[in-house]
Amino acid sequence: MNAMGTPSARKILSAIFVGACGLSVVLALVPLAFILFFVVSQGIRSLNLDFFLHNPKPVGEVGGGMANAIVGTLMLTGIAAALAIPVGILSGVYLSEYRGSRFASLVRFAADTLNGVPSIVVGVFAYGVIVLPLGHFSTLAGGFALGIMMIPIIARTTEELLLLVPHALREGALALGATRARAVFTVIIPAALPGIITGVVLALARIAGETAPLLFTSFNNAFFSTSLMQPISSITVQVFTYAISPYEDWHRQAWAGALVLVSIVLICSMAARIAAARVSRARVGVR
């Protein structure tokens, strides 16, 4: 206690500390405000109906849009979801049902590890296992890379939400003679379903904004394509191409693309927040 100085000095130090903590919140929110301001103000000026309905124009021609890239992003996230939702949810069920087992801790560890693997590395992996054997870039490879990134997010979210389901529900089902599988699929998962869906939506929003794993898997395509075996355009890769180009009109379109990406994220996070609030309120009501 002797090193703390006079009481007044300690109080001043404490006040400075509290002030510094408040300041750090401001420091983090300033860039957020800046980014949102620029994306919205620059994006709104450039966003029009053409953006959604037309494909990119050749270099030098003003106008055009990202219709092909929007379809591409939808297809890529669709493939990712088809891969990651079953694998993610079922491994999440395993993690929560057999949480004490050594295998479960190993899988949990793998999920957290995979969550920390840089997205660009996942891209290199997808290149190695899909692009190289097939011999060309494809929608499939891009969707695969995104799916790999999505699996651990869904697995861990599912696990957490299943653990929140009251024990009485499980015991009731088992007491009625249900098998474990039946108890899980007809009682426990439905009880946690709203939360799981929220988690999946958030994961989809995050995946839709990924660029790095697509650069050399789904690559890019100047034309409209819905083929699984051909390279395909995506909003993120298109924004990257436009952003580093020297053309004014392409910069304009990059901002419009960024606005679409940020809107997806914003809408999904807000919807998830509202849904989560509703679910927790309902749960309190049950108790």
Added chain:
Amino acid sequence: MRSTDLGFRVGIGVFAAALLLIVAGIGLTLANDSSLSLQRFGLDFWRTSNWDPVAGEFGALPFIWGTLYSSLLALLIATPVALGIAVFISELCPQMLRAPLIFLTELLAAIPSIVYGLWGIFVLVPAVRAAEAALPDAVRSLPFFSGPPFGVGMLAAALILAVMVVPFTSAVAREVLKTVPMTQREAAYALGATRFEAIRAAMFYARTGIIGAMMLGFGRALGETMAVTMVIGNNPQVSLSLFAPQYTMAAVIANEFTEAANALYLSALIEIGLVLFVITLLVNVLSRGLIWSMARQMPSRAVA
């Protein structure tokens, strides 16, 4: 155990095992696809700094330097801010503000990297260039600030990385602070501690987890690709200068992968990916270990 229950366990266990397979698969695939470069260059790959694909010279030292330097700078900038936010949200702010502040910091993490990069190119880089040019000559003669002010370079990359890392570190630090028993703070207050002293006591109690949170942020920064690629200047050189355009491991893969014209070039890039994978793996394992050991000490909230 009933046989149907065993079947269920094995059935979903297969999907859980997929996660293990993927992690192992990433390591093996990358190691296999980079064997050409691994055999040809050995350790020299990471000791030399001449990157000239046309001449067949591949020295990756500048990339590992750029990755570590930029992430370290980001860690230095982000940690105080992230801890400040964590303390503010979990210890200081009124209940009403808590949920909105958590939402806003999470939003910072949810904004796509490419949007950060776009903002970086058109807003941050010009601002950094102006700030660099405005520095007095006396400061500019220091090694940290040498060279012409391009705007693109290490400083812009470190700043944008710091912004991107803050929400991760602060979220984990917040969780860690939550596990500190209330009695710790109450005891400090009972001894006459000021707010700062009580919180310092809580943070000291949670130090293992807080170091874990910092490392988790560091791990994020190491692998961040798009935003850094767009502002760091993409020039392979080892320099202390914050003004110098440099390069990172993730950025060189992103930029040159589709241009790699021969097998050796491609394999060299995949080797960079392999090493990035191993480094981030180690950092993540270490940080998770710290956070877990912290959570396990806690009697009340065993599940973190």
